[in-house]
Amino acid sequence: MSKRTFDLLCSGFGLLLLSPVFLTVMIWVRLDSPGPVFFRQVRVGRHGKPFRIHKFRTMRVDAERAGRLTVGVDKRVTRAGLFLRKYKLDELPQLIDVLLGKMSIVGPRPEVQEFIDCYPPDVREMVLSVRPGITDWASIEMVDENQLLAGYQDPRQAYIDVVLPIKQRFYLDYVEQQSLVTDIRIIFATVLKVLSR
Template sequence: MYVKVKRWIDCLMALLLILIGLPIMAGAALLIKIEDPKGPVLFRQRRPGKDAKIFTIYKFRTMVIQTDDEMGNTLSDCARMTKVGSFLRKMSIDELPQFFNVLKGDMSFIGPRPLLEEYLPYYTEEQQKRHNVRPGISGWAQVNGRNTITWEEKFQFDLWYVAHISLKTDLYIVYRTLYNVLRRKGINNSQDSTMPAFGSVE
């Protein structure tokens, strides 16, 4: 029953937060353009959603477009991160465009984070169950470590959420998400700005 009601809650909250967050999103877009006028404001990437259906996720761009240095060496995420992008990530503002993904029905506010499309062939049958629900902007794995936990732990948290989805669980994750954002916990690990690649794509 809650899963059906959850979609209505997502839509109402997405509309409300888009209206409230418009000044912040406009400010973020302006800062990105000032720092890098030639680059796009938004970062778009294909991700698997519910039932592994592919959709395009939206984020504010936090890195330069350039991927190689003058010697042809691949730049790390940390080297590509812009000053504005670093601030947006620390405050989780880069995630705000995903409110539109929620409104479209691609995502929910709470659920397993949508991972890269290229990881799909490497999931076990059990790990595929994370796609039984809509992916979320935040989830059980995010409030229990985000990029500081292992892939095995991340999948265990995701599967626990799928098996225990409820209003109570979602409200607790919302609380923990706000708490972590304010304390800037679990945003980056010690070396990298994002998780290392999963499985055989490393």
């Protein structure tokens, strides 16, 4: 089975199976704070092509004015957003992006251009040779990234100097060793990580 076929089956089945969850979350987000249900942001996709990622909105509508990184206990996060972020439910709308062919279920997480520009050229070329994913080993290992960044005076620089190199190592390993078996292992590891929280 090809990776794209696997993605189509998983995203289609996931959207169908989780439709009651989608509806519940959409109502909750709408009632919890003013603003749209979905958060859309331009990320860098395969071969450097930009696309708009879908997430459930977890912050106030003006949140990006204060920066793109979430650090520690961020007051911009809504009450619903705290729960959605903890259990990664805010990522579920990316199943739409997988269905549209912009993303894969498993792959390197898509970054904004600001941080892609910080990648060494050879690393950037390899990471962007595959579709970005909803989950990967880096997402599992760095699940509390915002707490890590809270320990630094300059969270943005810490993200560039400390977090990005760790993520890049995971990304490169995935690109070099990707397989359907690896994808299934990462999906199960992601579910177990979320449930353990």
